[in-house]
Amino acid sequence: MKPMRVLLTHNRDLLKHFYGYRAVDALKALPIELVMNDSHEPLSGDTLVKAAEGCEVVISDRLAAGPREVMQRLKDVKLFTRCAVDMRNIDVDAASAAGILVCNCSSGYADAVAEHTLALMLDLARNITRDAERYHAGDASHPMVFGRQMAGAHVGVIGYGSIGRRIVELALAFKMKVTVYDPYARFDNGAVVPVGLDEVLSQPDFVVCAAYATPETERMMNADAFAKMRRDAFFINISRGILVDEDALEAALTSGTIAGAGLDVGDGRDQQPSLRLARLPNVVATPHSAALMIEPSEFQAMETVEQVKAMLEGRLPIHAKNPHRLSNWRSR
Numbered sequence: 001m002k003p004m005r006v007l008l009t010h011n012r013d014l015l016k017h018f019y020g021y022r023a024v025d026a027l028k029a030l031p032i033e034l035v036m037n038d039s040h041e042p043l044s045g046d047t048l049v050k051a052a053e054g055c056e057v058v059i060s061d062r063l064a065a066g067p068r069e070v071m072q073r074l075k076d077v078k079l080f081t082r083c084a085v086d087m088r089n090i091d092v093d094a095a096s097a098a099g100i101l102v103c104n105c106s107s108g109y110a111d112a113v114a115e116h117t118l119a120l121m122l123d124l125a126r127n128i129t130r131d132a133e134r135y136h137a138g139d140a141s142h143p144m145v146f147g148r149q150m151a152g153a154h155v156g157v158i159g160y161g162s163i164g165r166r167i168v169e170l171a172l173a174f175k176m177k178v179t180v181y182d183p184y185a186r187f188d189n190g191a192v193v194p195v196g197l198d199e200v201l202s203q204p205d206f207v208v209c210a211a212y213a214t215p216e217t218e219r220m221m222n223a224d225a226f227a228k229m230r231r232d233a234f235f236i237n238i239s240r241g242i243l244v245d246e247d248a249l250e251a252a253l254t255s256g257t258i259a260g261a262g263l264d265v266g267d268g269r270d271q272q273p274s275l276r277l278a279r280l281p282n283v284v285a286t287p288h289s290a291a292l293m294i295e296p297s298e299f300q301a302m303e304t305v306e307q308v309k310a311m312l313e314g315r316l317p318i319h320a321k322n323p324h325r326l327s328n329w330r331s332r
């Protein structure tokens with residue numbers, strides 16, 4: 001019997017950074033024929049359809065697109081597994097109608113994104129980026145504006161899911177006071193004070209958005225919300241751009257309604273913060289890079305290997321691992 005053909009769409013760069021050679025070795029150890037994208041180009045549209053000819057499985061990178069017209073033409077594919085959480089650009093309904101099972105990966109991002117959140121908070125409070133830029137430009141004078149320390153400061157976290165919980169743990173280790181707003185969460189950590197939305201906005205030194213995108217959270221950080229924050233408070237968003245009204249945030253940042261913002265997400269093309277915000281002097285912005293770390297990428301890559309094994313061993317169907325994300329998929 002011919003071995004099962006498995007297409008790995010990751011191009012050379014993605015393979016190196018986001019798939020990992022450990023997972024490739026694990027795939028090569030399976031009784032399959034592995035088809036790899038040996039170029040520096042992404043596979044999408046016609047090139048994806050052509051490369052997938054004769055393949056029963058497609059392991060797709062986070063950038064590969066599987067719209068309706070592609071799904072309908074993947075004639076031999078039975079399993080389309082996304083080596084990522086996000087399913088934007090993947091038409092799951094069209095895939096199902098074509099008899100293709102679609103899987104994504106569980107997150108594994110909590111540590112990476114929570115660490116990034118603390119990095120943004122530390123950077124803002126200590127003026128690290130600004131002082132480093134100033135020093136780099138040759139100005140070695142002591143700063144005229146002193147920074148603020150984490151210990152004793154108050155952080156309010158909106159959303160007590162996997163990332164929110166980890167942010168809370170890190171904040172507590174920094175000896176911060178922590179309050180959390182999440183109407184749907186169970187509060188099982190006595191050190192965390194659940195509060196209402198007004199309170200989580202109005203009292204802390206840092207307000208962090210870590211809730212997922214739903215119709216209820218859409219643009220919840222609007223002009224009213226920023227007006228409730230302290231004038232010396234920092235706003236951090238690592239969740240989704242859609243939770244924030246960027247015009248209102250820009251107005252709050254330029255009018256002194258809040259002190260500054262740390263942003264990893266926004267309304268940009270790939271959910272980055274908009275450049276007009278990133279360029280403000282009281283903003284530290286990263287291009288949606290909080291989760292792009294070696295460890296979670298490896299973890300997800302190994303998950304896709306497990307999915308291929310399940311396919312080989314007839315243990316399908318495998319269900320999408322992250323049902324919460326269904327609500328996110330619709331709003332992305």
Ligand SMILES: NC(=O)C1=CN([C@@H]2O[C@H](COP(=O)(O)OP(=O)(O)OC[C@H]3O[C@@H](n4cnc5c(N)ncnc54)[C@H](O)[C@@H]3O)[C@@H](O)[C@H]2O)C=CC1
Nearest residue numbers: 159160161162163182184210211212213238239290291324
């Ligand atoms: N910046 C990045 O690179 C990454 C961002 N994310 C985003 O971070 C967010 C959180 O991710 P996870 O913690 O993994 O999700 P999760 O599903 O574990 O937690 C989300 C939490 O939001 C809460 N929530 C829902 N509606 C709410 C509301 N109206 N007010 C307050 N809280 C509400 C839920 O009860 C839940 O506890 C998601 O939007 C996700 O897309 C996830 C991974 C990477």
Ligand SMILES: O=C(O)C(=O)COP(=O)(O)O
Nearest residue numbers: 062083084085086087291
């Ligand atoms: O959910 C996010 O914001 C991420 O950056 C990670 O998502 P992905 O695994 O690339 O779909």
